[in-house]
Amino acid sequence: MAQTITEKTVQYHSEGLAPDYEVRAGDMVTVRPAHVLTHDNTAAVLLKFQSIGAAKVADPSQPVFALDHNVQDTSEGNLAKYDTISGFAREQGIVFHPAGAGIGHQLMIENGFVLPGTLVVASDSHSNMYGALGAVGTPVVRTDAAAIWATGTTWWQVPRTVKVILEGQLRPGVSGKDVILTLCGLYDNAEVLNAAVEFHGPGVANLSMSQRMTISNMTTEWGALVGWFPFDSITADYLAERANILASLGNSDRLTVDMVRAWEEEPPAPDADAEYAAEIVLDLGQVVPHVAGPDVVGVTRPVSEFEKERKTIHKAYLLSCVNGRLEDLAEAANVLRGKQVSLAVEVYIAAASETIEAEAKKQGIWQDLVAAGALPLPPGCGACIGLGVGLLEPGQVGISATNRNFKGRMGSRDAEAYLASPATVAASAIAGYITGAGDTVSGAPEVAFTDLGWKPAERQVDILPDFPEKLTGRALWLPADSLNTDGIYGKDVTYRDDLTPEQMGTYAMANYDPKFQGIVEEGDVIVAGFNFGTGSSREQAATALKYRGVQMVIAGSFSQTYLKNAFNNAFVCLEGVELAEELRAAHAEAAAAGDRTIPAGDLVIDFRRSKALWDGREFPLSPLGPAAQALVMAGGLEAQTKATLEE
Numbered sequence: 138m139a140q141t142i143t144e145k146t147v148q149y150h151s152e153g154l155a156p157d158y159e160v161r162a163g164d165m166v167t168v169r170p171a172h173v174l175t176h177d178n179t180a181a182v183l184l185k186f187q188s189i190g191a192a193k194v195a196d197p198s199q200p201v202f203a204l205d206h207n208v209q210d211t212s213e214g215n216l217a218k219y220d221t222i223s224g225f226a227r228e229q230g231i232v233f234h235p236a237g238a239g240i241g242h243q244l245m246i247e248n249g250f251v252l253p254g255t256l257v258v259a260s261d262s263h264s265n266m267y268g269a270l271g272a273v274g275t276p277v278v279r280t281d282a283a284a285i286w287a288t289g290t291t292w293w294q295v296p297r298t299v300k301v302i303l304e305g306q307l308r309p310g311v312s313g314k315d316v317i318l319t320l321c322g323l324y325d326n327a328e329v330l331n332a333a334v335e336f337h338g339p340g341v342a343n344l345s346m347s348q349r350m351t352i353s354n355m356t357t358e359w360g361a362l363v364g365w366f367p368f369d370s371i372t373a374d375y376l377a378e379r380a381n382i383l384a385s386l387g388n389s390d391r392l393t394v395d396m397v398r399a400w401e402e403e404p405p406a407p408d409a410d411a412e413y414a415a416e417i418v419l420d421l422g423q424v425v426p427h428v429a430g431p432d433v434v435g436v437t438r439p440v441s442e443f444e445k446e447r448k449t450i451h452k453a454y455l456l457s458c459v460n461g462r463l464e465d466l467a468e469a470a471n472v473l474r475g476k477q478v479s480l481a482v483e484v485y486i487a488a489a490s491e492t493i494e495a496e497a498k499k500q501g502i503w504q505d506l507v508a509a510g511a512l513p514l515p516p517g518c519g520a521c522i523g524l525g526v527g528l529l530e531p532g533q534v535g536i537s538a539t540n541r542n543f544k545g546r547m548g549s550r551d552a553e554a555y556l557a558s559p560a561t562v563a564a565s566a567i568a569g570y571i572t573g574a575g576d577t578v579s580g581a582p583e584v585a586f587t588d589l590g591w592k593p594a595e596r597q598v599d600i601l602p603d604f605p606e607k608l609t610g611r612a613l614w615l616p617a618d619s620l621n622t623d624g625i626y627g628k629d630v631t632y633r634d635d636l637t638p639e640q641m642g643t644y645a646m647a648n649y650d651p652k653f654q655g656i657v658e659e660g661d662v663i664v665a666g667f668n669f670g671t672g673s674s675r676e677q678a679a680t681a682l683k684y685r686g687v688q689m690v691i692a693g694s695f696s697q698t699y700l701k702n703a704f705n706n707a708f709v710c711l712e713g714v715e716l717a718e719e720l721r722a723a724h725a726e727a728a729a730a731g732d733r734t735i736p737a738g739d740l741v742i743d744f745r746r747s748k749a750l751w752d753g754r755e756f757p758l759s760p761l762g763p764a765a766q767a768l769v770m771a772g773g774l775e776a777q778t779k780a781t782l783e784e
Contacts (some may be wrong), residue, residue, distance in 0.1 A: 139408035141298040142365055143333040146273040148406070150256040152290060153764060155599065162297040162414075163593040164710070165675040165704075165765035172199055172250045173277065173285045174259035176241045177206040177230075179222045185283035189779040194229045195289040200282075201250055202226050203234040203241030208517035209525030228654065239490025239516040240458040242266045242354070247490060247491030249383050250392030252375075253368045254405030258285075265357045266558055269349035271372055271405055273333070275362050278674065278701045283451060284778045291774065292764050294700065296362050297591060298407075299412040303340030305422035310575055312468065314460060314538065314558035317355040318427040319417065320435030323584055324359070328415060330668060331697050333363035335407060340421045341366060346375040349463035354459040354539050358434040362697055368404035373397050385644060414591035423582040426573050428536070430555035432544040439581060440561050440573040448555075451533040453484045453566040454547075455559055455720040456507070456514065457521040460538035463496055465559045469538075470502045472563035472574045473509035480506045482520065485527040487514040490609030510566075514619035523547055529554060536571055538562045566579035593712075593759055598745055604766045606745050610688050612737040613657060614720040615665040616728035617649070621672035624649035631673075642684035650733035659686035662740050664713070664720050668694065670699025679710075691744070691749065691758065693717040704765060707773040711742075716749050717754035723752075 138159055140148065148160040152167045160166060175182050179202050194200060219236060226233035234244050242263055242625055245251050253271030258264060267274025281291040307316070334356050336349075342757070346354070349366045356364030366372070378451040380392045426440040455461070455469050465490065477482050484505050488494035494516055497503040507513060513525070519525040521539040529535045529548030537547065542554035556572060564574040600606050617624075627648040630636065636644075644651035663682065669692035679702045682690065689709035704711045722729075724735045741750040741757060747760045771777035 138412040138510055139412065141333065141411045141413065142335055142405065142407040143273050143298055143363055144295060144411075145407065146254060146463070147293065147295050148257050149254070160295055161594050162295050163759040165294045165760070165762050165766045167290050168256060168293050169290045170258045170285065171252070171255040172245070172257050173227045173282055174203060174245055174261065174264065176203050176240050176261060178260055178279060180218050182286070183222070183225060185280055185775065186286050189283065189287060189775050190782055191287040191778070193284075194231065195288045197230040197456045199289060200231050200286055201245060202231055203233075203238065203242070203244050204236040205240045206518045206522055207524045208236040208515055209519060224692050236517070237491060237515050239488070239492070239546055240461065240518060242458045243462070243489040243493070246350070246494060247379065247381060248269060249388065252392065252396070253372065253400050262357045263292045263354050263362040265361065266350055266354040266458065268353040268356070268363055269365060270376065271368040273363055273365060274353070278698065278705065280705045280774050281701065284774050287778050288781050292704065292768055293326070296331055296333045298411070299329050299361075299410065299415045299417065300413045301334055301336050301417045301419065302338035303336055303419055303421055304338050304343070305330045305340050305420045305449045306343035307421045307424060309425050310560065311426060312343060312558040312560065313351035314588035315418070315424050316348070316421065317352045318361065318429050318437050318556065318706055319424050319581060321359050322427065323353070323428065323433050323582065324417065324586060325435035327360065327668060327694070328417070328586055329356070330360040331694060332361050332414060333365065334359070334361045335508050336364070336366050340419070341373070342369060343421065345464060347462045350462065351459050352443050358540055367406060370399055373401050412591055413589055415589055416587045418585040420582055423580070425578050426558060426561055427670045428555050428557045428561065429551035430475055430542045430569060434542060434556065438581045439577070440571065441577040441579040444573060444577065445687055446571075448571040449534060450482055450536050450565055450570060451480070452527060452529060452535040453482055453536035453562050454520055454527070454535065454539055455511065455562055456485060456487035456519060457539040458489055458518070460559050461487060461493065463493050463502070464495050465538065466493070466502050466506065467500075468560040469563040470505040472560050472625070473511070473567065474505045475511055476567050478566040479585060481569050481727040482566050483527060484511040484566045485514055485520055486511045487519055491516050492593050520547055520622070536562050536565045547674060562766065593757065595747065595757060596760070598747055599763055600745050601763055601766045604744070604770055606743070608662075608688060608742040609745070610660045610662040610740055611658065612740040612751060613661045613663050613773055614724050614735040615649070615663060615733065615736040616724065616735065618666035618693075619668040619671045620649060620665055620674050620680035622670055623672055625670065625678040626675060631675050638680070638684040641681045642686070645681040646734070653734045656734045656736065657685060657687065660688055661686070662742070663690045664692070664717060664737065664740075665690065666717055666721065667694045668696060669694070670696040672696070674698045674702065676702035676706060680706045685707045691716060704768055705774040707769045707771070709761065709769060711761060712759040713749055713756055716751060716758070719751070719756065746784040
C-alpha cells in the first residue's frame with residue numbers, strides 16, 4: 138500500500154518488523170533515529186542513562202550535544218554542569234557544541250546532521266524544524282533520549298498526516314513567520330494536533346530555505362509532530378553549499394555534493410496515492426503580516442488591526458531558532474537601518490549560531506542593528522525561554538520574533554508577549570508600539586480545510602507470548618476534552634518526593650473531580666475526550682492513574698508527551714475516537730448535570746483485533762503492536778533498556 142513520507146521514513150528506520158509489515162499511522166514501532174540532539178538537558182538525560190546501568194553509548198555517532206538554553210549563566214553551578222556534559226562527550230566520542238556555538242537545531246542543520254529522508258529526533262519540541270530539509274524531525278522525551286544513547290533505539294507512534302497545499306507566492310514584506318502565524322490562527326481547533334504535516338503545491342518553490350525552516354519550526358506551536366517540506370532545487374542548493382563549507386572544515390563525511398546529486402535524481406517523497414487525514418489549501422498571496430497574542434499562539438490578527446490600537450511595547454526580541462538566521466536579521470536591519478529604536482523600548486538580538494553572527498557582521502547587518510540601538514546577546518535561546526538578560530517585567534509588553542509567547546515564558550506572568558516577523562518587530566521597536574513595516578493591508582486567507590475521513594487501517598495485531606489478548610474492566614467516562622496534567626495530578630504534589638506509589642494514586646484526578654477517588658475502582662478503564670493529558674510534561678499524571686489501579690486510558694486523542702510518559706512507565710493508552718464519541722452521546726445528560734466521572738458499564742478490549750466491545754457493539758482502537766507490548770511487559774522504557782543492556 139501507499140505511504141506518506143512519515144510512514145516511509147519510519148519504515149526505513151524501524152527495527153523488529155515482520156518481513157512484509159508496512160508501517161501505518163497509529164502503529165507503535167521501535168525506531169533507530171539517525172541522530173538525537175540534547176541541549177542543556179543533556180545533564181538530566183545523563184542521570185537517566187546512568188540510572189539504567191548504562192556506561193557506554195551504543196553508537197557515539199548518533200547523539201549530538203549542544204549547549205544553548207542557559208548560555209548566559211556563568212554561575213559556578215551551571216559551569217560545572219556544562220563541564221560534566223563536555224567531559225562525558227569527550228569520554229564517549231560524541232560531537233559537542235559548547236555554549237556560544239549556537240542553538241542546537243540550527244547547528245544540526247548547519248553541520249550536516251539533518252539529511253533528506255532521515256529520521257532525526259531531539260529532546261526539544263522544535264526538532265520539527267528538520268522537516269525543512271526533507272527529513273522527519275520530531276521531539277522525544279528525556280527517557281527516550283537516554284534509551285537511544287544506551288541501545289540506539291526507542292519507540293514511536295506514527296502520526297496521521299495532513300497535507301497542506303501552498304499556492305501562489307508571498308507579497309513583498311510578508312515572511313515565512315507570517316505564513317505559520319496565519320496557519321496557527323486559521324486552524325486552531327486541533328486540525329493538525331499530533332499529526333505530521335506535509336507541505337506541497339506550487340507555492341513551496343517560492344519559499345526560501347530560511348522561510349521553510351521558520352514554518353517547519355513553528356508547526357510545533359500549531360500542534361503538529363512533524364513539519365515536512367519536499368526536496369527540490371532550493372533544498373539541493375542549500376545542502377550543496379553546506380556540503381562545500383563542511384568539506385572546507387574537514388567534515389565532508391556527513392554531507393557531500395555527491396549525496397545531494399543522488400537526492401536530486403531520487404528525492405525522498407510520499408507515494409502519489411498516500412492516504413491523508415485532511416487537506417488544507419493556503420494561497421500565499423493572500424497572507425498578510427500577522428501578530429499572535431498576547432500569551433497564546435493561536436490567536437492571531439493582521440498587524441494592520443494593531444496599528445489602529447497603538448499597543449505600547451517595552452521590549453522587542455530578534456532571536457531564537459525560528460527567526461535568528463541571516464535572512465531574519467537582514468529583514469530587521471532593512472527596517473532599522475539609519476533609524477533609532479524608541480527610547481522607551483529595549484531591543485535584544487542574538488543569532489541562531491556563531492556562524493550566522495559572523496556572516497551578519499561580515500555583511501554589515503549586525504552593525505546596522507547595533508547602531509539602531511539593539512543590544513547584542515550571545516548565540517543561544519536566552520530570553521526566548523526566560524533565561525538571561527532582557528526578560529519581561531511585571532506590566533511590560535514585548536513583541537518577539539521567537540516561537541512561543543506563553544504567559545510567563547519570557548519573564549513575568551504579569552507581562553504580555555506577542556509574536557511577529559522580524560520586520561514587524563523592528564518596525565514596532567522604532568515606533569514604540571505594535572506596527573508594521575511599510576504599507577500594511579488587512580485581511581486573511583479563507584479557511585480551506587477538508588476532512589478526508591481517514592481512519593486507521595483495521596488489521597490483525599501479532600500478540601507476543603505472555604501478553605493478554607483481551608482485557609476486561611468497567612468503563613469510567615470522563616466528559617472532558619483537553620483534560621490537562623494538572624487536573625490529573627496537581628502541582629501541589631508534583632514536586633513531592635516523599636509519597637509512595639500508593640499515596641500518589643490517592644491524588645489522581647483530584648483537581649479534575651474531587652469525587653473521582655470515591656468512584657474509581659481497581660481495574661477500571663478510563664475513557665475520555667480529545668487531547669487527553671495536555672499541559673506540562675509531569676510523568677506522574679500517568680503513573681498516578683496506574684498506581685490507583687486504572688488499567689488503561691482510551692481517549693479520542695492524546696497529548697504526545699503524555700502518551701510518551703505513559704508507555705515509558707508501562708501504562709497503556711489507546712486512541713478510540715468512535716468509542717469516545719459514543720460515550721459522550723450516551724451520557725450527555727449526566728455530563729450536563731455536572732457529573733465529571735461517570736461509570737459507563739463493562740468494556741472488553743481485544744488487543745489482537747484492535748477493538749473495544751461496549752454495549753454489544755465494537756469500536757476501533759489504535760493498534761497495540763509488538764513493540765508497545767514488549768515495552769509494557771518489560772515494565773517501561775527504563776526497565777526495558779536495562780534488560781537489553783544485561784543481555
